[in-house]
Amino acid sequence: MNWRSNSIWIEFIRGSRKISNFFWSFILFLGSLGFLVVGTSSYLSRNIISIFPSQKILFFPQGIIMSFYGIAGLFMSSYLWCTIFWNVGSGYNQFDRKKGIICIFRWGFPGLNRRIFLNFLIKDIQSIRIQDKAGFYSRRVLYMEIRGQGSIPLTRTDDHFLTPREIEQKAVKLAYFLCVPIEVF
Structure with missing residues (x-):
């Protein structure tokens, strides 16, 4: 969901x-509970659950x-x-051409740095960079290169649902919106 x-x-x-996180955490919970029940049953020398x-x-x-x-x-x-409950990694990217500011906000783990809030000036952006790694564990990530700060990811690094065409279109639209060049790695 975007707004522009x-x-x-x-x-x-x-x-x-x-x-997928709900599925794997549920499967992991059930499997580990089964291991714990079997370990406890072997300690007590009787079946806790007949299964x-x-x-x-x-x-x-x-x-x-x-056990x-x-x-x-x-x-x-x-x-x-806990990561599902706290929704770690969620947030937003806000690009404001009128004020010349970019705000990147993410939720982290509870503690002093729960809110991750980064501000940058649009004039400090060097380029929008696309990283496309092919292979068994392929990933496509969109980065923003900032002078003196390095590269900051704009998309999730584990998001496998973006096709190369979609990530390119997203990079082109963003680069056009911010008036910066595109780099591909």
């Missing part, structure tokens, strides 16, 4: 509240390892659920 006028362009960035038979699993060393995997999986699952 003659002098202002606001682009909203989706955070970690994606269907997970544990009579043939000795507590030392298999039960300990399964460890279950606890580690629950920690990773809770981390994913």
Whole structure:
């Protein structure tokens, strides 16, 4: 969802509240809970849940390892659920030609730096850069090169849904809007 006028362009960035994150955190929670139940059942030497038979699993060393995997999986699952709850990575990019300012806002993890807010002058922008890495883990990222600051990503680095044509069109529109050149890497 974007909003654009003659002098202002606001682009909203989706955070970690994606269907794939919900799916993987749920699967990870269920799998780690199963490992923990089997490890606990092997410690108690009886089945807690009849679906997970544990009579043939000795507590030392298999039960300990399964309990460890279950606890580690629950920690990773809770981390994913927290990033979904806090919507880490969401925010917006605001380009204002009238004031000559670019504002980049993102939500981070709770703490002192929960709100990430960056301001730049449009005249400090060197170029809009497209990075397209092909291969098994291909990714297309749109960057903004700023004098003295380096490159700042404008799109998510894990967003695989943008085709090369879409990222090029987005870069062309943004470069035209800001009156800066485009670089491709």
